[in-house]
Amino acid sequence: MIVVTGATGTIGRALVAELGGAARAVVRRAEQGEELADKLGCDYVVGDLERPESIPLEPGDRLFLNSSQWPGFARAHKAVIDRAAAADVAQVVTVSVLGVTSGSLLGFGMHGQVDEHLRASGVPWAILAPVGFMQNLAGDVDEEGRIVGAYGRGGVGYIDARDIAAVAAALLTRPVGPGATYDLTGPAAPTHDEIAAELTRALGRAVRYVDLTVQEAAVHLEQRGMPAPAARDLAELMAQIGDGRWAGTTTTVADILGRKPRSLREFLG
Template sequence: MTNTTQDRKPTDELRGADAMAPRTVLVTGATGKTGHRVFERLVARGVRVRPGSRSGGVVFDWADANTWGPALYGADAAYVAYYPDLAAPGSEDAMRLFGSVAAANGVRRIVLLSGRGEPEAARAESALRETCPDLTVVRSAFFAQNFSEGAMVEGVLAGTVAFPGADTAEPWLDVGDLADVVVHALTEDGHAGQTYELTGPRLLTFGEVTAELSRATGREIHYAPVSGAQYAQTLTQYGMPMPEAEWLAGLFTTLLDGHNASTTDGVKRVLGREPRDFAEFARDAAAAGDWHV
């Protein structure tokens, strides 16, 4: 997919959402992989942040629309990270309803986390844009941190990463870069109505990824390609219901069919610098003890 980022508008033509910096920002999924980084960066900037989560002080649950209004009340901006995924069944309706609730509560600036090369996610983006025309969308490649904080960390620790990726190359994105882009879009002018595709600086196959992880950890880590059906079966062994496991494995298989095997300049367009390389992520994660056995 090509980079769909539009050219910035001149300052005197910026939309209403760029009129002033937000006073209060709701961060959905504030304890999650992207949410907690966005939260910390906003706090460091002195922004008043409302951390929304299913069990926190500000209750926000995607499965319970009754929690959305109270969490949004008094906020004028929001970071939206939909669970389980913007490509999941029901996400389009959820985004349409969330947009209505946000508009009713006066939220004028929204940054939405989306997936790169996901047609279902694009439809959900459009549903939210119906009530939030100034929506900023960040479409992300696979996260590098999936190997240190996500589903693949156990494979790294065990020495074998099993995943349905075959020889497909992916432009792995550091989540810190994504969080920086999100915070910039939430707090700076010029991003209303934009769509940014975010990737890392180079393409790496799973075999090349595990080679980088081996160098960073000083241990032999191998990649074991599996089919979508095999991966779904593995997920059920961790307690995931089979229908959900099959859907997730199918999504991964589709995303890693080669159509996303390209890099973009999205990070540089927003931040004015190159994105972090996977090797740098791996060295830092190893130094932090993320893979200490």
């Protein structure tokens, strides 16, 4: 059985759609499971990553371990990995972020901690390490048609989360290979000015990118309700992303799927 956590999320739902009856979706509420089972033909179980014992794991199962983040994310994910190792699970596939370490800022650091734990756990593993998701971009446009950030003019190889799900499905259904980290990007790395132009075309209203310094971006985020330390770290992360570390593209999606990842224009339709 392929056990899929985060099954109601962006990647998880697309993954369950690819796997159908081979998937056992882990959901926090039974009605979510019923909806997935009806629409996608999967099995489901109610569980919560905060309670590792509620994640059903049998010897030989393969586990897709993914969720949004909360303060207890690293502790919970590490505990589930330990449980998977103890249960003789055949493979754990996780979603991290490209290039993170345990010392990275905010949620990136939590991913780095989980990645280190998984690599040392003894359970066969694969880490998907994408850049930002195309799915977020339209939501970043504010009521005045602005995307506000501190990315500068650096490109970012945004990826369609459905391509991440397709890679996960391939890795979870083919023979388990050696532990590996898969750096995942879309086919191009547009700047935020270019992204704003694509959004203008797709949304039919003017969108522009407003580039701020780290300090200005931190004030902007704080004014929008973010606590000051998190605002400062997020602004710093945006500048780090914009310094070119996510400006490259990889061929990993095409190598695994035999087709190119979706472009931003294809994604926006």
